[in-house]
Amino acid sequence: MSSENAPHFSSKDAVVCRGVGKTWAAGTKRAHEALRDIDLDIKPGEFVVFLGPSGCGKSTLLYLIAGLEDATGGQIWSFSDKVETPSPERSLIFQETSLFPWLTVWQNVSFGLAIRGASQEERRKVAAEALQRVGLIAAMDKRPDELSGGMRQRVAVARALAMRPKVLLMDEPFAALDVQTRARMQDFLLDVWRDSGASVLFVTHHIDEAVALADRVVVFTSRPGRIKTIYPIDLPRPRNLFSREAETMRIQLTELLRDEVDRAFAEQEAFAVPA
């Protein structure tokens, strides 16, 4: 690695963004800027939540960190490697089901090992371990369409865990679930996070979810997304979400977010009215 333009950051950090920007369809008539000047350092084992109005570029930033899209400005690093391509070390979990319907649960979970040419025996073993961790060992030989939405997302988490990722990127993974299931899934995710020691980057637009999960909340501005504030949630775990402090934090986050949502709406209205 060249040292002349080495960025200033600890090479141990899980994710480092320096001046990251993304313009979709850059250089064309339809070009539009989704992200601008993102500077962010995420430590190993840290739980960071991205909060912002919809369309502000949260998903875009996750895709950039995953290496699935190229940034049009700045640089992204992960554990001293420059992010240029996707890597099994950074697993992405999507909002909609992304399990392959033609594979059984265990085949889905061990898909990454199949790619590497692992034996069936080894794949089954690794899949069983990962499914054990998400409490779905009994569903091993089922097909995805036989599972509920919550179970499917747990399988998706197991599939990510089977790759032993250092960074888990989650794009509104529980948004499609009902409130009760979502609360259970949050507890489950915290357990998994503690066990795995991975950093988690979690996108949501639920303030409750942010306060329940995060070490730090990154609040984004409306599009083009910039970092408005990084808000620490220094509540001890396991958290009492009904405490005074938690309530105060929710109120403060709501206010931070409201300005941006208002601005996003105003922009959309201005866009809709012909000049």
Add this chain to the structure above:
Amino acid sequence: MAVVTRDGEPGAAAGTTSRPAAATRLMASRLFASMAGLDWLAKVWWTCLSISLFAGLWELCWAMGWADEKLLPPPHIFLGNIGEQGKYFNTATRWQVGTSMTEGPSAFESVLITGAATTMRVFAGLVIASVLAIGVGVLVRYYRFFDRLVLPTITLLSPVSPIAWLPVAIFLFGIGNAPAIFMVVVALFFHMVLATINQIDTVNTNFINVARTMGASKSQIYLRVIVPAILPGMLQVLRMNLFGAWMVVLVAESTGVGYGMGQVIMLARNTFNPSLVFFTIAVIGVLGFAFDWLLRMAQRRILYWLPDTAERLRVL
């Protein structure tokens, strides 16, 4: 009673399975199976009813004297003398030196041989066209230069009617199975290439992104994600094209390309034999229906993960 719990199963997920519960489930599944059997019977019943209604109307027209039996012979006439009709199907062996109309296979055998010959051509054409079309479609998306090189020609040729290819089939392959199969292939290939490309373009991008994050190479993504993902749509395309294949094969056979159902139709036309025409149409109908049914079964087998949308629509 002892409750048997599967070991290693955390209670939260699927709960525990006890013997009585398992027994109940078994009974339920047996009951379901027998219901499914009834369902099948009901389908047969409705098919018979549908056909007899149609045939009955025709018979009625005949009985009332509206339909001239010389031109539109009703089912009981054209199906009544299978022995008589079957003779004309003897084309299967008539080309052999020394075989006259009265020699060779029996009437029933003749129908069977001729039907099998035509079915085989449809089947071979369908298989060849599918393999070629899926192969070319995948290559077009896989290699950009292949896309630029091949796609314009394919798009240009796809609206050409298969009839236009008939002389080419004869120039290239003369007489026999080959030209008939070629006709089926040519009639399906171009559309199926375009359909394959369209299927590839609509694969869920999440699937591809998941595979990319897991470190899959381009070829692995195509083999392990894109091909299985387009399979449901491709089987659908295949079923749609099946009937097209049946139509083309008749044209190919009737124009002197080998023998088969198309030849029989041509013979019936030249000898002014409406009975034979309708008889042949009935045989083709049954064959095509059976073929489609087989393909549907295969579809259900291969694409076990697809939900039954028709079932959903029925409750509306």
